Amino acid sequence: MMQRRSPMGADLIRRAIVAGMPLALLSGHPVFRALAWAQAANTGRLLVQRAVPLAAEMPLSGFDTWITPNDLFHILTTMADPLPTIDPAAWRLSVDGLVEQPVTLTYDQLKALPGRKVVAVLECAGNSRNSVSPPLERSHLGNGYVGNAEWLGVPLHRVLERAGVKSSAREVVLEGMDRGKPAFAQEEVPFAKSLPIEKALHPDTLLVYQMNGVPLPREHGGPVRAVVPGWYGTYHVKWLGRVGVIDRSFDGVFMTRAWRMRRRVDGLVRDEAVTQVAVKSLIVRPAADAKLTVGTHTVAGAAWSGGKDIVSVQVSADGGRTWGFAQLVESPAMYAWRFWEFPWRVTQPGSYTLMARATDTSGAVQPFAYDLDSGGFAVNQVQPVKVEVT
Numbered sequence: 001m002m003q004r005r006s007p008m009g010a011d012l013i014r015r016a017i018v019a020g021m022p023l024a025l026l027s028g029h030p031v032f033r034a035l036a037w038a039q040a041a042n043t044g045r046l047l048v049q050r051a052v053p054l055a056a057e058m059p060l061s062g063f064d065t066w067i068t069p070n071d072l073f074h075i076l077t078t079m080a081d082p083l084p085t086i087d088p089a090a091w092r093l094s095v096d097g098l099v100e101q102p103v104t105l106t107y108d109q110l111k112a113l114p115g116r117k118v119v120a121v122l123e124c125a126g127n128s129r130n131s132v133s134p135p136l137e138r139s140h141l142g143n144g145y146v147g148n149a150e151w152l153g154v155p156l157h158r159v160l161e162r163a164g165v166k167s168s169a170r171e172v173v174l175e176g177m178d179r180g181k182p183a184f185a186q187e188e189v190p191f192a193k194s195l196p197i198e199k200a201l202h203p204d205t206l207l208v209y210q211m212n213g214v215p216l217p218r219e220h221g222g223p224v225r226a227v228v229p230g231w232y233g234t235y236h237v238k239w240l241g242r243v244g245v246i247d248r249s250f251d252g253v254f255m256t257r258a259w260r261m262r263r264r265v266d267g268l269v270r271d272e273a274v275t276q277v278a279v280k281s282l283i284v285r286p287a288a289d290a291k292l293t294v295g296t297h298t299v300a301g302a303a304w305s306g307g308k309d310i311v312s313v314q315v316s317a318d319g320g321r322t323w324g325f326a327q328l329v330e331s332p333a334m335y336a337w338r339f340w341e342f343p344w345r346v347t348q349p350g351s352y353t354l355m356a357r358a359t360d361t362s363g364a365v366q367p368f369a370y371d372l373d374s375g376g377f378a379v380n381q382v383q384p385v386k387v388e389v390t
Helices: 007-018 030-037 060-064 107-112 156-163
Strands: 047-050 055-057 092-097 103-106 116-123 146-155 171-180 189-196 206-211 225-227 240-246 260-265 268-273 280-285 295-304 310-316 338-346 350-360 385-389
Touching (some): 060 280, 116 225, 156 206, 156 240, 338 350
Antiparallel strands (some): 047 055, 116 146, 171 240, 280 295
16 A cells, blocks of 8 residues: 655654654654655665666675675666555555465565575666667666675565465566556556566565665665566566466566567577576776776676576786686675686786676676677676776
8 A cells, every 4th residue: 555645644743753752652653654664765875867767876886895785776667756655564465366365465474474585686687788889778777787685585485385376377477566657558557577487486586575684675675575586677576566376478568568688599589588697797996997007906896697606707907818717705606796806917007908707607608799689688798997007
């Protein structure tokens, strides 16, 4: 249920504070909770690139910590304006469709189910779009629409098992409470994506209510969102309100008209939905156009892949002619990013082009050039970083 800011409610709270009501009691009042959830989105230290619908990018400093703080975690909304305001006490999740018994869960009922904690990268499918040449549509998307967080929630399969999934089930639809009319839709629609039944039943596919140890913030989809580790952010449906089980491919516009890419298989071009995060690495230090001195420097960055660990990152300081292996810093992690470092000794002044290239456990390697058939999604080509040494 949506809660709108009420002038009468605000005045009630003001009078309660003046009267000296203890904050512990006041915080439990439904009007107080509604007002708390109705505050403007917290963009923290993000770089706001679009106000409506909100698009705010993580600055390069966000790569300084393995867990991305909430106030540095990117925000990218498709059509929500304003962001849904949902009091956790009023939130409900409906589970219906091809189930034995439709289920409705409250926030407290969801949290009472056995939980699971996963550290995972969440990357927008259009992240790094501004690195492609020639420029692509919405090329304001830089390298900062990605972050690594600790997510706590209930595995989706536990909710589905409670409802009893019928044998004819093929896909599970995740529907958010944000609605709008995108350019490619004929009418107002909710934001909705679908997962194959196998992915929906995976123990790491979560209905998340906590992010980095605190209740899931409104701007990140609170009170409850989906997190689908290893898949692009478009599937991590925010402000989740409904789970539907169907026996066919979901024909919602956000599956059939958006987030589509063409992939060449055996010489044939096939149109398909964007799904799994592609293997990728980025150089974080030194920054592009940095002015360095002769001596030893550390080239450092982050690498990740969709549900596969990074086995190596190679670094070149001469535009790709020669390569050396970087040291992976963190322990192996299936869904999280890996930081890496490479000692670079430079003895001559001049212009240098640094490059990094990651390989994951499946043998997938970053390409040197972006495939334009991908339609601006899954941008993972090697990105050169030019620096000057004096």
